[in-house]
Amino acid sequence: xxxxxxxxxxxxxxxxxxxxxxxxxxxxxxxxxxxxxxxxxxxxxxxxxxxxxxxxxxxxxxxxxxxxxxxxxxxxxxxxxxxxxxxxxxxxxxxxxxxxxxxxxxxxxxxxxxxxxxxxxxxxxxxxxxxxxxxxxxxxxxxxxxxxxxxxxxxxxxxxxxxxxxxxxxxxxx
Numbered sequence: 001x002x003x004x005x006x007x008x009x010x011x012x013x014x015x016x017x018x019x020x021x022x023x024x025x026x027x028x029x030x031x032x033x034x035x036x037x038x039x040x041x042x043x044x045x046x047x048x049x050x051x052x053x054x055x056x057x058x059x060x061x062x063x064x065x066x067x068x069x070x071x072x073x074x075x076x077x078x079x080x081x082x083x084x085x086x087x088x089x090x091x092x093x094x095x096x097x098x099x100x101x102x103x104x105x106x107x108x109x110x111x112x113x114x115x116x117x118x119x120x121x122x123x124x125x126x127x128x129x130x131x132x133x134x135x136x137x138x139x140x141x142x143x144x145x146x147x148x149x150x151x152x153x154x155x156x157x158x159x160x161x162x163x164x165x166x167x168x169x170x171x172x173x174x
Contacts, residue, residue: 019135019136019138019140022132022135023133024131024132024133025133027122027127027128027130028114031116031117032114033133034112037113043109044109047073050072050106052104052107053069053071053104054100054104054121055069055124061091065125065147066126066144066147067141067147068121068124068141068142068143070115070139070141070142071138072138072139076104083096083097083100103120105120126147131144132144
C-alpha cells in the first residue's frame, strides 16, 4: 500500500492497528523514546497519541524480563474489557489485574513523537539507553537491547514446541 511514495508499515484495518517490524531506539536523558516517524501520523489519527505502557507477560502470566508493552488506547481498552470479564478468583486473572493493569501507565506521544517511559517501568525492564521497539500487530513490545538480543537468539534456536502449540496454529500457511 502506498501513500505519498512512502510504504505504510502501520495500518488501520477493520478498526484495529497493525504494527510490524523492529526498530532500534535510544532513550533520551529524560527516559523518553521517539516513536519511529513511520507510525506517528497514524497514531495521531487512530488514538489521538494516547497510549498505555505496562509490563509484558508471557503465556503463563509471568513477567517477560526486559520487556514492556505499548498499546494504542483503543486496543488497550479492548484488553481491559476482556480482562474485566475474567473470573475474579482465577489465579491468572488476578495476576493480570494486579500486574498488567496495576502497572499500566497512560502516556501521550508529544509533538516530536516522544513517549516518556516512567522510571518505575524503566527500572523494571532494566532500560538505560538502547531499546528495541518490536511491532506485534495491535501493540509494540519495548525491549532493553540486551534482553531482546537474548530473546531473539532463544527464538531462533527454540525446539521446545509442543504438539498442542502446533495444533493451535495448524491453519497458518507461510
